[in-house]
Amino acid sequence: MQKLSIHGGTPLKGEVRVAGAKNAALPILTASLLTKEAIRLWNVPELNDVRTMVTLLQRMGVTATMSPGAVELQAATVEPFAPYELVKTMRASILALGPLVARFGDARVSLPGGCAIGERPVDLHIKGLEAMGATVAIEAGYIHATAKKLKGARIYMDTVTVTGTENLMMAACLAEGETVLENSAREPEVVDLAHCLLAMGAKISGHGTDVIRIQGVPHLHGATHAIMSDRIEAGTFLCAAAATRGSVTLTNAPVTSLDPVIDKLREAGAKVTAEGTTLSLEMARRPYAVGIRTSPHPGFPTDMQAQFLAMNTVADGTSVVTETIFENRFMHVQELRRLGARIDIEGNTAIVRGNDHLTGTTVMATDLRASACLVIAGLMAEGETIIERIYHLDRGYERLEVRLGALGANIKRIA
Ligand SMILES: CC(=O)N[C@H]1[C@@H](OP(=O)(O)OP(=O)(O)OC[C@H]2O[C@@H](n3ccc(=O)[nH]c3=O)[C@H](O)[C@@H]2O)O[C@H](CO)[C@@H](O)[C@@H]1O
Numbered sequence: 001m002q003k004l005s006i007h008g009g010t011p012l013k014g015e016v017r018v019a020g021a022k023n024a025a026l027p028i029l030t031a032s033l034l035t036k037e038a039i040r041l042w043n044v045p046e047l048n049d050v051r052t053m054v055t056l057l058q059r060m061g062v063t064a065t066m067s068p069g070a071v072e073l074q075a076a077t078v079e080p081f082a083p084y085e086l087v088k089t090m091r092a093s094i095l096a097l098g099p100l101v102a103r104f105g106d107a108r109v110s111l112p113g114g115c116a117i118g119e120r121p122v123d124l125h126i127k128g129l130e131a132m133g134a135t136v137a138i139e140a141g142y143i144h145a146t147a148k149k150l151k152g153a154r155i156y157m158d159t160v161t162v163t164g165t166e167n168l169m170m171a172a173c174l175a176e177g178e179t180v181l182e183n184s185a186r187e188p189e190v191v192d193l194a195h196c197l198l199a200m201g202a203k204i205s206g207h208g209t210d211v212i213r214i215q216g217v218p219h220l221h222g223a224t225h226a227i228m229s230d231r232i233e234a235g236t237f238l239c240a241a242a243a244t245r246g247s248v249t250l251t252n253a254p255v256t257s258l259d260p261v262i263d264k265l266r267e268a269g270a271k272v273t274a275e276g277t278t279l280s281l282e283m284a285r286r287p288y289a290v291g292i293r294t295s296p297h298p299g300f301p302t303d304m305q306a307q308f309l310a311m312n313t314v315a316d317g318t319s320v321v322t323e324t325i326f327e328n329r330f331m332h333v334q335e336l337r338r339l340g341a342r343i344d345i346e347g348n349t350a351i352v353r354g355n356d357h358l359t360g361t362t363v364m365a366t367d368l369r370a371s372a373c374l375v376i377a378g379l380m381a382e383g384e385t386i387i388e389r390i391y392h393l394d395r396g397y398e399r400l401e402v403r404l405g406a407l408g409a410n411i412k413r414i415a
């Protein structure tokens with residue numbers, strides 16, 4: 001199994017281009033199931049999750065051609081079935097459910113099961129499809145949804161769900177009549193999906209707000225779409241630069257969707273400037289401790305909590321970090337403690353007392369952003385940090401060690 005070896009202590013310096021967003025690419029890839037015509041995507045990140053999604057689509061009969069940064073898909077004939085062996089490696093496979101039942105009237109998608117960061121039920125996806133007239137049964141671990149023709153409905157979601165909103169928005173595109181999604185997610189990735197669907201001929205308004213209206217159409221057509229840049233990858237580079245007291249410039253950066261992250265970096269003492277899609281950060285001092293409370297967009301993203309927690313371990317002062325989205329998203333804390341971090345957990349809150357240094361040792365990554373957190377900790381720690389189980393990292397970061405190496409980090413992948 002591959003590992004990362006990091007010798008910490010070098011401030012990150014230089015320029016890096018932000019890749020396409022994993023969490024926009026995954027739903028947009030499944031949107032290809034909504035039409036028999038070709039969908040051409042640009043700025044597609046080269047990630048294991050993207051390869052898994054393309055494999056899943058190919059397994060269903062979709063033809064896919066991948067070239068660096070681009071994917072072309074055509075779902076002319078499809079077997080609407082997503083098997084457990086692929087769904088269990090990537091929860092986002094649930095995003096096939098809405099498009100499949102909307103276009104083919106019959107879909108069998110494996111239930112994703114639990115996850116290292118929380119239980120992550122999909123009840124709101126199912127309730128929404130039922131409200132649109134689908135019959136949904138759980139059969140031997142599979143969600144089996146059928147509908148002659150989905151019908152538009154007013155759907156209220158009592159919890160803000162990103163993939164739930166995306167699944168229902170895609171399904172509603174081919175439903176009869178109008179669907180209104182109340183308390184829908186406002187995440188930039190939902191908006192990017194809406195832009196792709198609009199290019200395919202969908203009638204959607206209100207994306208980016210908490211009420212999305214979709215007027216169903218009989219058919220969608222082919223389209224070309226460039227995936228938005230990854231705000232979480234960008235935030236991770238910024239956080240790593242701030243934590244190592246470095247200076248970096250990001251190009252192709254999704255600047256406006258980074259407001260909550262930039263705000264906290266400035267509070268930590270970083271100088272952050274933006275010009276067009278270029279974002280620069282300079283950190284001249286030990287970071288100040290910053291309080292974090294995760295919440296749906298435009299609040300502070302849960303996918304950046306672990307990286308800021310890493311920075312807070314060496315900060316000047318004590319911080320309180322509260323995770324409100326996932327009930328078990330502090331698995332990185334016990335690993336950070338092994339590096340010398342002083343963190344107490346009380347329920348969904350971590351209290352971090354800043355230490356003036358961390359010391360390298362062997363740690364284990366438990367999920368995607370926990371891996372990024374440990375990389376940042378390794379970049380700050382004295383001596384060598386070995387990170388095991390980095391397959392989590394490869395799900396969502398494109399050649400991270402190569403790009404950090406180009407910024408001066410002493411980091412390498414070892415067998
Ligand atoms: C592929 C993708 O885009 N993943 C992102 C997406 O995950 P994902 O879409 O899975 O996360 P959700 O927004 O659905 O989850 C938010 C909360 O809603 C709960 N919930 C969700 C659905 C449901 O049917 N019932 C229910 O109770 C979840 O358990 C969680 O507590 O949004 C998360 C929250 O920003 C991010 O961390 C993930 O990176």
Ligand SMILES: C=C(OP(=O)(O)O)C(=O)O
Nearest residue numbers: 023091092303368369396
């Ligand atoms: C939790 C994440 O992804 P997923 O929803 O694909 O597990 C993430 O990107 O941090």
